[in-house]
Amino acid sequence: MAATEVLHKPSRVAKIIGKAQKTLANMRHLGTGPRFRKIGTTILYPDSELQLWLRSRVFTCAAESKPKNQARRRRQRRAA
Numbered sequence: 001m002a003a004t005e006v007l008h009k010p011s012r013v014a015k016i017i018g019k020a021q022k023t024l025a026n027m028r029h030l031g032t033g034p035r036f037r038k039i040g041t042t043i044l045y046p047d048s049e050l051q052l053w054l055r056s057r058v059f060t061c062a063a064e065s066k067p068k069n070q071a072r073r074r075r076q077r078r079a080a
Contacts, residue, residue, distance in 0.1 A: 006047040013045045
């Protein structure tokens with residue numbers, strides 16, 4: 001991490017990605033959101049990690065955007 005890297009607070013990241021702060025907290029817990037730094041109790045998101053995560057969320061069709069485990073759960077529900 002460069003000494004001059006921009007770090008965002010969760011409130012700012014939530015606005016950037018269009019989600020609630022609670023959703024962002026859940027994403028941190030599940031490991032599905034952007035990578036972050038934790039300094040003491042303070043959560044900070046490096047801009048480079050946020051941009052990398054946003055670039056990874058670009059899809060060419062709707063089928064690509066579904067997480068694999070979500071599709072598996074849907075098949076299991078249908079079979080039950």
